[in-house]
Amino acid sequence: MIPHDEFSAEPLSPHDPSDGPRNESQNPSTAIGGPSDESGQFVLLEPLSGTDQPPRLGSPPQETREPLVTSPRRTQASGALSQSVLFLLTVALLFAAARFMVPTVVEEVRYAWHRGELRAEYETSGEGLKNASLDSISQAYEMVTQRVGPSVVHIDVQRDLTPQQVDLANFLQERGGFAPEDSADQGSGVIVDTEGYVLTNEHVIAGGTSIQVGLSDGRRVPATVVGVDPLTDLAVLKINADRLIPIAFGESDKTRVGSPVWAVGSPFGLDRTVTFGILSGKHRVVKASTRYQDFMQSDVAVNPGNSGGPLVDARGQLIGINTAIVGDTYRGVSFSIPSNVAKRVYERLRETGRVERGWLGVALSEVPDELHIGENARVRGAYVTGLADSDSPAARAGILAGDIIVQIDQTVLTDMGHLMRKVGDVRVGEAVKLQVRRDGVLKTLVVAIGTRPEDLAMR
Numbered sequence: 001m002i003p004h005d006e007f008s009a010e011p012l013s014p015h016d017p018s019d020g021p022r023n024e025s026q027n028p029s030t031a032i033g034g035p036s037d038e039s040g041q042f043v044l045l046e047p048l049s050g051t052d053q054p055p056r057l058g059s060p061p062q063e064t065r066e067p068l069v070t071s072p073r074r075t076q077a078s079g080a081l082s083q084s085v086l087f088l089l090t091v092a093l094l095f096a097a098a099r100f101m102v103p104t105v106v107e108e109v110r111y112a113w114h115r116g117e118l119r120a121e122y123e124t125s126g127e128g129l130k131n132a133s134l135d136s137i138s139q140a141y142e143m144v145t146q147r148v149g150p151s152v153v154h155i156d157v158q159r160d161l162t163p164q165q166v167d168l169a170n171f172l173q174e175r176g177g178f179a180p181e182d183s184a185d186q187g188s189g190v191i192v193d194t195e196g197y198v199l200t201n202e203h204v205i206a207g208g209t210s211i212q213v214g215l216s217d218g219r220r221v222p223a224t225v226v227g228v229d230p231l232t233d234l235a236v237l238k239i240n241a242d243r244l245i246p247i248a249f250g251e252s253d254k255t256r257v258g259s260p261v262w263a264v265g266s267p268f269g270l271d272r273t274v275t276f277g278i279l280s281g282k283h284r285v286v287k288a289s290t291r292y293q294d295f296m297q298s299d300v301a302v303n304p305g306n307s308g309g310p311l312v313d314a315r316g317q318l319i320g321i322n323t324a325i326v327g328d329t330y331r332g333v334s335f336s337i338p339s340n341v342a343k344r345v346y347e348r349l350r351e352t353g354r355v356e357r358g359w360l361g362v363a364l365s366e367v368p369d370e371l372h373i374g375e376n377a378r379v380r381g382a383y384v385t386g387l388a389d390s391d392s393p394a395a396r397a398g399i400l401a402g403d404i405i406v407q408i409d410q411t412v413l414t415d416m417g418h419l420m421r422k423v424g425d426v427r428v429g430e431a432v433k434l435q436v437r438r439d440g441v442l443k444t445l446v447v448a449i450g451t452r453p454e455d456l457a458m459r
Helices: 028-033 074-128 135-150 164-175 339-352 394-398 418-424
Strands: 152-160 180-190 196-203 210-214 221-228 236-241 260-266 273-284 295-298 309-312 318-325 334-340 362-365 383-387 405-406 431-438 440-448
Touching: 074 135, 074 210, 135 260, 135 273, 135 309, 152 196, 152 431, 196 318, 196 339, 210 236, 221 339, 236 339, 236 405, 260 318, 273 334, 295 318, 318 339, 334 339, 362 418, 383 394, 383 418, 394 440, 405 418
Parallel strands: none
Antiparallel strands: 152 180, 152 210, 180 196, 196 236, 210 221, 221 236, 260 273, 260 309, 273 295, 295 334, 309 318, 318 334, 362 383, 383 405, 405 431, 431 440
16 A cells, blocks of 8 residues: 565585595694685684593593584485475465455555546646636536545445334345345535545434545545534534545635536536536525525535535535425535534534633514614614523623614624524623614614524524
C-alpha cells in the first residue's frame, strides 16, 4: 500500500598446500610473530600446554605434537553448506513476504489508482464548472456528476429483528424455510470532512447494530455514530479512512426556485445513481417522519435508498439532504433538508454529539384569517395560542396568549415556521428582542432563550 537490497559474503579460502611452501624469508615478521597467510596477516595458533612444551637443554629430544590443521576440503564444504542454508532461508523469507504482502500491495495499488483518477476528475470538473454555460449544459451535467461522485457513500445497516419479524422467522423455520437472524437496510450519505465525517438521515441508521460505508473507490469500512438529531432527521457518522474527498457546502438560502439540481444516492441499492430536476419550492411544510418543517421541494427522482444523499446545485455544491417523498415511491415531488440547516446540525453534533435548541415555551399557529382585518390586514408572523407554563422563557418575558410575534431581532417574520427556525438557531441563554402586536399595539420584549426539551411538542 518494498524492495530488498541483497548481499552475499564469500568465505575466506585457506592456503592450498599444493601451492608449495611459503617463503618465510620474504616476510620478516613471520620469524617474530609466528606464521601468517599470504596477505601478511597474522594467524594465531593455539597455546601449547602439557606435552606440547619444547624440550629442555641437555635432555634427550622429545617428540612434539603437530598442531591440528583443518582440511581445506572440509572448510570449503562447510562454507558451501552455509551458503546453501542462507540461500534457502532467503528464498523462504521472500516467499513468505510475497504470500502475505503481495495481495495487500496489489489491493492498495488498485485503490490508489482509482483514487487518483477520481481526484483528477474532481479537480478538472471544478475548473470546468466555473466557466460552464447553458450552451454546454450536457458537459456541465457530466462535470457535476464527476464533482460530486467521490463524496457520496453507500450505507448498509444491520438491525435486530422486530417482534413481528421474529414471529415470521419462527413461522418459516418451523416449516423448514429460511429464517433470517437480522434485517438489513440501505441508504446514502455524503462525506463532509477529510477526517471521515459523514452526513446522512437519522432514520437511515436508527436502531442499527452494524453500519458499513461503501466508498466511491470500492473500499468498505465500518462506521460509528457520532450523534443524531431526530428533530431534523439528521445523523453524523465517523469512518477511519484516508484520502477522502469531502463535498463543498453551498448556500441553500441563496438558491432560487427554478435552479437546476441533482440528486445522487443509492435508490434500491443502485449506488451512486444520478438524477436531475429543478428546485420547485422552498420552506415547504409537509407531513413527514420528522417534526422539522422547512423543506426544499424539487422534482428530482428520489426513491427508497436515496435518503441521506446529497442534493447539489450546478456548481456541485451541497444545498440539501434528500429526506422525504410523497407516497411510497417517486411521484415527482421530493423534499430535502436545506444545507444551511444541515451544516449547523453537523457542527453541533460533531462538537457535542447532540443539538441543543433555543426554546420560547409557547404554542404557535399561523395568524388566523379573522385577524386579517383593519390594521392587522397585512400582519404576518406567528400567533401565540398558549404558554408551556408560567415559568417558561416567554412567560417570564411577558408574552401572552393572543400575541402576534412579528419580528425577532432585526428579522421580520413571514410565518410560524420562520419563528421556529430562528429561535432554534439561537444559543441557549442568549437574549433576543421580540416585537409583538397586542391589541393593535406593537411592543418590544426581551427574552432569554431557554433549552428546548426534546420530548416537548410545544415550541
